[in-house]
Amino acid sequence: MRSKLPWYLLAASVALNIFFVAGVFYPHTMGHRPDPQHLDPVAAARDEFSLDAGQIRSLEAVRDRIAERRNANRGDRGGSRAVILEALKAPAFDRAALALALEERRSGSGDMILDMAEDLHGFLAGLSAEQKAAFLERAQDRDFLRSLLFPPRPRQGRGG
Numbered sequence: 001m002r003s004k005l006p007w008y009l010l011a012a013s014v015a016l017n018i019f020f021v022a023g024v025f026y027p028h029t030m031g032h033r034p035d036p037q038h039l040d041p042v043a044a045a046r047d048e049f050s051l052d053a054g055q056i057r058s059l060e061a062v063r064d065r066i067a068e069r070r071n072a073n074r075g076d077r078g079g080s081r082a083v084i085l086e087a088l089k090a091p092a093f094d095r096a097a098l099a100l101a102l103e104e105r106r107s108g109s110g111d112m113i114l115d116m117a118e119d120l121h122g123f124l125a126g127l128s129a130e131q132k133a134a135f136l137e138r139a140q141d142r143d144f145l146r147s148l149l150f151p152p153r154p155r156q157g158r159g160g
Contacts, residue, residue, distance in 0.1 A: 083102060
């Protein structure tokens, strides 16, 4: 009985590998391509909320302003991680200096959030009552707003 256990394990491993490989290649071989809507949140919003061309332009303008603010807010400082790393590089830990740097970072982020909310409110003012209600219902999902309003940041190399 003991000598059959490795054969059962081998058979199970081969079966799992076959199912894994089939799962990877099945969508490609059967013509199922990723839906472009999943790649473009603006197109998904256009279809979900029946947005017209002017509303789409308004939404894209909101996204552009948010991206500009994020880049400007980030500037040369980097993120909170960069602030923490600078504090860790110091020979002695200065709790007060780190607290001050993080508080400055938070206050800048707060202004950015207020600006974003104001822009989004202006966008919603241009929607019909039904579109606005549907948008606000869907906005309960945090991932929806994140993917719609925050265009991905350009990827930077790990070396820098």
